[in-house]
Amino acid sequence: MTILRSQHISASEADYDRDGVVQVNGLFTSKEMDTARAAFTEQVRHDRAALGARDGLAPGDILSRYPRFMQPHRRADLEVGLLARRLMTDRRLLGVVERLIGPAYGAQSMFYFKPPTARGQAMHQDNYFLRAYPETCLAAWIAVDHCDAANGALSVVPGSHTMEVVCPEVADTEESFTTGLVRPSAGLRTVQTSMDPGDVLFFHGSLVHGSLPNTTCDRFRRSLIFHYVPRSSVEIASWYLPLVAADGTDRTIAAASGGGPCGDT
Numbered sequence: 001m002t003i004l005r006s007q008h009i010s011a012s013e014a015d016y017d018r019d020g021v022v023q024v025n026g027l028f029t030s031k032e033m034d035t036a037r038a039a040f041t042e043q044v045r046h047d048r049a050a051l052g053a054r055d056g057l058a059p060g061d062i063l064s065r066y067p068r069f070m071q072p073h074r075r076a077d078l079e080v081g082l083l084a085r086r087l088m089t090d091r092r093l094l095g096v097v098e099r100l101i102g103p104a105y106g107a108q109s110m111f112y113f114k115p116p117t118a119r120g121q122a123m124h125q126d127n128y129f130l131r132a133y134p135e136t137c138l139a140a141w142i143a144v145d146h147c148d149a150a151n152g153a154l155s156v157v158p159g160s161h162t163m164e165v166v167c168p169e170v171a172d173t174e175e176s177f178t179t180g181l182v183r184p185s186a187g188l189r190t191v192q193t194s195m196d197p198g199d200v201l202f203f204h205g206s207l208v209h210g211s212l213p214n215t216t217c218d219r220f221r222r223s224l225i226f227h228y229v230p231r232s233s234v235e236i237a238s239w240y241l242p243l244v245a246a247d248g249t250d251r252t253i254a255a256a257s258g259g260g261p262c263g264d265t
Contacts, residue, residue: 016100020161020204023193027092033144033197036083037222040069040111040144043080051075051111055177063177066113073109073244084109088226089248093140096202097228101138105251106244107236108227115220120152120211122171122181125163127205131237131256132229136205143195144222151221152214154193154201157184161204175213184208 012022043051044066052067073088075081087093088106097104107130114120130137147153168180184190188208193201203209205227214221229236229243235254236243242250 013099016202016204019158020207021156021158021201021209022100022203023195023199023201024096025196025199027096027200028087028142028198030197033142036087036224037144039080039083040113040222040224043069043078044113050078051080057177061177062115062118063113066115066118068113069111071109072111073106080111084111084224085244085248087142087224088244089246093200093226094246096200097138097140100202101135101228101230103231103246104138104228105231105233106226107132107137107229107240108225110225112223112225113220114152114211114214114222116151116214116216116218118152118214119173119177120175120213121178122168122176123155123157123184123208123210124168124178124180124182125165125206125208126227128165128168128180128182129237130205130227130229130240131235132205132233133235133256135230135233138205138228139201139203140226140228141201141203142224142226143197143199143201144224145197145220147193147195147221147223149192149194149212150214151216151219152211153195153221154209154211155190156193156201156203157188157190157208159188160184160208161206163206163208165206176210182208 016022051069053070057064072080073084127136171181235256238255242252
């Protein structure tokens with residue numbers, strides 16, 4: 001099984017409905033990705049604490065030097081914040097999002113550096129964390145570098161979006177910097193992605209996906225990720241509020257109470 005790679009999303013909607021994932025190549029230019037790479041690299045060198053996630057990493061872990069950046073679009077005082085909000089609401093990206101889930105709000109932005117030797121992230125489902133309701137979230141995963149198996153590109157399980165959001169098991173922390181692991185339903189196959197800068201992978205909030213460690217000695221696997229929810233959503237976990245409308249302004253809906261099926265996350 002392969003993921004459909006297309007320049008035109010109109011050829012991919014049925015595949016998204018079937019597989020829960022579609023890759024659109026060349027949505028952004030390599031020059032735009034050069035700009036993003038330079039801006040986020042400068043930010044992590046200048047002040048990684050401003051946006052870095054609190055993942056409880058040991059000081060010697062390479063990911064403590066290159067932490068994942070969370071919600072940069074909320075930082076209008078930073079270059080990376082302005083860039084993230086601009087791309088989150090870019091019509092090229094929103095055009096695909098709207099074809100797949102209808103009118104939408106932006107809910108999250110993230111930037112992953114994944115330097116050489118960094119651990120991957122165990123298989124998981126995004127809506128376990130977002131708790132968007134009554135529908136689910138949609139991820140737009142943008143390759144900033146060339147991504148392949150060697151430097152820890154995403155692996156996805158087409159068809160797993162039909163699963164319920166399930167309780168994670170304990171992950172192998174030798175390979176994953178996160179501790180939760182979701183196993184896909186029996187009979188579904190894992191597909192390794194390969195992407196060039198500017199390619200975008202769109203996938204459903206219940207789709208099982210993750211990545212293995214970066215085994216190269218000289219290649220980063222940087223990526224910029226946005227999550228969206230339908231404008232018809234009535235609640236979402238409070239971490240993701242306020243949402244972002246297509247015009248760049250903030251919107252608020254109810255905060256989801258409690259946690260997912262396994263409690264708070």
